[in-house]
Amino acid sequence: MSRATLTPLGDLRTHGGRPALFEGDRTCSYAELADLVEAAAASRGAERELIFLEARNEIASIVEYLACLGREDPVFLFAADQTGLSDLITRYAPDRVIAWTPLDHAVPERAERPLAPSLAVLLSTSGTTGSPKLVKLSGDALGANAQAIAQYLGLGPDDRAMTSLKYNYSFGMSVINSHLAVGAALILTDESVTNPGFWEQARRHEATNFSGVPYSFEMLARQGDGWAGLDTLRHVAQAGGRLEPALVRHFAALGAERGWRFFVMYGQTEAAPRMAWLPPERAATHADHIGRPIPGGAFDLVDGEGRTVAGEGEGELIFRGPSVMMGYATGRGDLALETRLDRLATGDIARRDADGFYRIVGRVARFVKPFGLRINLDEVQADARAMLADAVATGDDVGLIIVTESGDAAARAALHAQLCDRYKLPPHSVTVIALDAIPRLSSGKIDYRRILEDARGAPAAGRRSVVDIFTSPAFYRRAWAEGLAILGMGKPGWNSVAEIFAMFVGGYVAGGQGSFRALGGDSLSYIQVALALEDHLGHLPEGWEGMALGDLEQARFR
Amino acid sequence: MKHFARMSVETETVLRALAIAAIVFNHAHPVQNETGFGMGGGLTFLILLSGFNLARYSFHGATSQAFRRSCLMLAWRVAWPTLLIVLLDWLVTGHEPAPGYLLFYSNWFTWHHPELLQIWYPQVLIGLLLLFWLIFHIEPLARLVHARPFEAFLVAFVAALAIRAIAPEWLEPAESRGRLLHFYAWNFLLGMLAYSALHAGSGKWPIVRRLAVVACAAAGALVAFGPAKSDFWWLCAATAIWVTVPRMSLPRPIGQAVRVISQAAFTVFLLHLFFLYLWRHALLPDQPIPQFLFALGGSVAAWVVMTAFSRAFRAERSASSASNSSSGLQEAVA
Numbered sequence: 001m002s003r004a005t006l007t008p009l010g011d012l013r014t015h016g017g018r019p020a021l022f023e024g025d026r027t028c029s030y031a032e033l034a035d036l037v038e039a040a041a042a043s044r045g046a047e048r049e050l051i052f053l054e055a056r057n058e059i060a061s062i063v064e065y066l067a068c069l070g071r072e073d074p075v076f077l078f079a080a081d082q083t084g085l086s087d088l089i090t091r092y093a094p095d096r097v098i099a100w101t102p103l104d105h106a107v108p109e110r111a112e113r114p115l116a117p118s119l120a121v122l123l124s125t126s127g128t129t130g131s132p133k134l135v136k137l138s139g140d141a142l143g144a145n146a147q148a149i150a151q152y153l154g155l156g157p158d159d160r161a162m163t164s165l166k167y168n169y170s171f172g173m174s175v176i177n178s179h180l181a182v183g184a185a186l187i188l189t190d191e192s193v194t195n196p197g198f199w200e201q202a203r204r205h206e207a208t209n210f211s212g213v214p215y216s217f218e219m220l221a222r223q224g225d226g227w228a229g230l231d232t233l234r235h236v237a238q239a240g241g242r243l244e245p246a247l248v249r250h251f252a253a254l255g256a257e258r259g260w261r262f263f264v265m266y267g268q269t270e271a272a273p274r275m276a277w278l279p280p281e282r283a284a285t286h287a288d289h290i291g292r293p294i295p296g297g298a299f300d301l302v303d304g305e306g307r308t309v310a311g312e313g314e315g316e317l318i319f320r321g322p323s324v325m326m327g328y329a330t331g332r333g334d335l336a337l338e339t340r341l342d343r344l345a346t347g348d349i350a351r352r353d354a355d356g357f358y359r360i361v362g363r364v365a366r367f368v369k370p371f372g373l374r375i376n377l378d379e380v381q382a383d384a385r386a387m388l389a390d391a392v393a394t395g396d397d398v399g400l401i402i403v404t405e406s407g408d409a410a411a412r413a414a415l416h417a418q419l420c421d422r423y424k425l426p427p428h429s430v431t432v433i434a435l436d437a438i439p440r441l442s443s444g445k446i447d448y449r450r451i452l453e454d455a456r457g458a459p460a461a462g463r464r465s466v467v468d469i470f471t472s473p474a475f476y477r478r479a480w481a482e483g484l485a486i487l488g489m490g491k492p493g494w495n496s497v498a499e500i501f502a503m504f505v506g507g508y509v510a511g512g513q514g515s516f517r518a519l520g521g522d523s524l525s526y527i528q529v530a531l532a533l534e535d536h537l538g539h540l541p542e543g544w545e546g547m548a549l550g551d552l553e554q555a556r557f558r
Numbered sequence: 559m560k561h562f563a564r565m566s567v568e569t570e571t572v573l574r575a576l577a578i579a580a581i582v583f584n585h586a587h588p589v590q591n592e593t594g595f596g597m598g599g600g601l602t603f604l605i606l607l608s609g610f611n612l613a614r615y616s617f618h619g620a621t622s623q624a625f626r627r628s629c630l631m632l633a634w635r636v637a638w639p640t641l642l643i644v645l646l647d648w649l650v651t652g653h654e655p656a657p658g659y660l661l662f663y664s665n666w667f668t669w670h671h672p673e674l675l676q677i678w679y680p681q682v683l684i685g686l687l688l689l690f691w692l693i694f695h696i697e698p699l700a701r702l703v704h705a706r707p708f709e710a711f712l713v714a715f716v717a718a719l720a721i722r723a724i725a726p727e728w729l730e731p732a733e734s735r736g737r738l739l740h741f742y743a744w745n746f747l748l749g750m751l752a753y754s755a756l757h758a759g760s761g762k763w764p765i766v767r768r769l770a771v772v773a774c775a776a777a778g779a780l781v782a783f784g785p786a787k788s789d790f791w792w793l794c795a796a797t798a799i800w801v802t803v804p805r806m807s808l809p810r811p812i813g814q815a816v817r818v819i820s821q822a823a824f825t826v827f828l829l830h831l832f833f834l835y836l837w838r839h840a841l842l843p844d845q846p847i848p849q850f851l852f853a854l855g856g857s858v859a860a861w862v863v864m865t866a867f868s869r870a871f872r873a874e875r876s877a878s879s880a881s882n883s884s885s886g887l888q889e890a891v892a
Contacts, residue, residue, distance in 0.1 A: 222624075224622075224623040469874045474874070475870055479866045486821075488810075517619065523608060523612050524636075526614075
C-alpha cells in the first residue's frame, strides 16, 4: 500500500475496480486513480510542499488534488479567474503551482518555511475576490465532514454525482470528498446545469446525485422540469446560500413525484463546509429552515451578552464539531501555526424552534453575497478608503453601495471601476454616491442601515425619470460613444459578460450561472451578443450560447 | 495603395449582411431578364438562418414549455416593430391599414402590402412560430422531436417540401402569389434540420453532414424555385459557403461594415422601403446603385442611432438606480 493513496477520505485502493471518475468517454476506476495519484505524488519532492492547484473538474486536476491529500501537501485550490492570484503567490510563496491556464506571473523562489502538520487544504472564503485571507482546513476536518455528509445523504458505492460546481468552492470540494470517501463515482464536467450537455452527460453516465447553488435551482425552475426526469436520480442537494422557500417546496414536491430526495443544506467554508441539513421529509413544512446539525456536529446559540440560549430562542449560531477550520491565514507564516479550533462563530443569527430545527433570521457580521460571491463589506470599505479616505461601504445581496463626502466625479468613477474589477461585479451592481453628510446614529457611529435604505428605498422612485435622462448631456455623450463603438470607431466598453447579457438579454443575471439560452436569448438578439462577446473575450467560444456567464468570463483568460 | 489591417468575421455574419443587402438591392431596382432570373434570393438564406437560430437558441435543450414560450416571445418581438411600420405607412402615405395588416393574416387573401413594408415575411414568420407553439402542445409529439431532433426535422422538411411542390396546384388561395406559410415552411425547417445535422449528436462524419445540408438546400431550392431563378443559386451557394468556411478574413473597414449591417438586418428589412419611398418622392434620379446605397445606408444608420440611444438609456437607467434616494446626494456613479 502506498502512502499517497491513503488520504483523509480513505484509501483509494480499497474500492478496486469500481468506477471513480467519468470524464467524457473516459472512465477511471479507483485502482487506476490510485496509480495516477501515486505517479503524481512520486513526481514531487521528498519534503512536504505547499501547492497551488487550479481546480478543474477534470481527472488530471482531481489526481493532483488527491496526491496533495495523500502526501499531506497543503494545497490552495484556485480557479482560472482567481482575482489577485499574483498577489497570493507572492504572499504565500508556494513550492509548486499546478495550473492548466497559463499564468502571467513568475513563481517565487522556494521558501524554507515550515507547514503545520495537520494542514491539508486552503480555500478562499469568497471564491474569486482575491482576498489574501485563506481558510486553513485540516485533513481530519475534511474527512469528518465528508463522512458526515455521506451519512445523512445515505451515500454508497453505487452513487454517481455530477460535479456541477468547481471545487475551489468549498461546496464543490465537499461533493468530491463525500463521494470519494464512500467509493462512489464522480461525473466530471465544467458545463453549466443550464446547458443540455450537462444533463446529457448525467443520462449517459446514469447520475444518481446532483448538487446546486440557489441560482442553479432558480434557472432549473425557469427551464421547466424536463431535467428532473433523469430516471437514475436519487439525491438532489442545495447549498451555497438561501433558496426561496417556495422553490424549496417546489423541488421537494418534484422530487417526491419523480422519486428523488431533495436536501437543503447549510455551511461555510470555515466548517469544511457542511454544518446543517434539512431532512427531505421536512422540506415542505420547514422550507425556510437550515435543518439540524450534521452528524458529529452541534449548534449553540449565543445572545448579545455572550450567554448561551437554551431551548427555543435566537442568537448567533455557533457550530461545534471536528470539521471546524484551523483558523485563517494571511501569509505564508500563518501556515506554520498548528491551531485546533472546536467552535465556529458563523456570524449568522439563527432561531431554534421547539422541534430542534434551526432557521437563519439575520447576520451579525457585515457580509453580503451579490452574484453568489461572499464579500466582506469591511474589506470593501478598506479598499475604498485607500482611494477616498472617508468612504463608507455597505450593501446587500444585490450589490455594493459606497458613500463618500469627498472626491470629485473622476475619483468616484475611478473607485467604481476599481471595485468592479476587484470584486468581479458588473458595473450596475456597484454604486458610488457622493453625500453632503454621511448618516450617523446618535452615538456617532455610521448608520449603515439608513445608507442602505436610502440607496435602495423606493427603487422605482429612486431611478431617474425618462425626462431627466433625455435632458441630460451625459446621456447624449454616452449615446455618441455607443454609436462610435457600434461602428467600430470607438472602444467597445464592455467590462464583463454580465454587462453584455444585462444589456442585450435583459434577464436576471446573477451567480455566474445563467447562459444566453437560459436567460431567454433568441435569434433576434444573438448576433449582437455574439459580436459583443467576441469584442470582450477576444474570441467566440464554441457553444457559447449554452455556456454559463462565469464560464464565459473565464474564457477570456484562455 | 493603402493596405488595411484585416479582421476575422464569422461567415454567417458576412452572408447575413450580403443577404439583406441583396434584398435591398432587389427592391431598389428589381432586375429580371426574359428567363425570369432576377436579383432576389437573399431572403431564402435569411429564412434558413431564422430556422437554424431558432433551433440553436430556443429549441436545443429546452423543455416543450420553454420552447413554446420562446416561440411566443419571438413572435411578439417580430410583431410589434412590424405593427409600428404599418402605422408609419399610414402616417406617411395616408393609406389606412387593412385589418389583415394589423392582425397578420393579409397574405392569405392578397399579395398587396403596405407601401413601406413587405409584410408577407413577418406574417409567414409569425405564422410559423405560432404553428410551432401549437404543435409543441402535443406532448407525445414534442417528446419525440426532442428525443430525435434530426429525424423529426428531416421528416418535417421532406413533408414541407412535398407541400411546397403541390401547393401551387392545390393549396394557393387566389391573389396570395405564394407568400404563405406552407410555401416557406420547408425553407425554415431546412434551417432547423441544418442545426440538428451539424451540431446535435456525436459530431461524427462532419463532412458528410455538411454535404447533406447542402444537398437538402439544393433539393429544396430546386423544388421551390428551379434553377432558372436566382433564389435557387443564392440558397445553394450561400449554404455551401456557410457550412464549409467558418470565418472569413476581411479588410477591417469592410469587416466592420459587414458586422454593422448584419446586426441591423431585421431593422433594414423593416425600414428599407421607407427610405426608397423617401428617395422616390424626393424625385431623385431612378438609378439603382444610389437608391440602394441610400436605402441600405439610411436603414442601417437608423438602426445605429436607435441602438446607441437604447444602450445609452439602459446604461444611464441602471447607473442611476440609487441617485435620487438620498437628500444630500450630489452625484452617483454606477
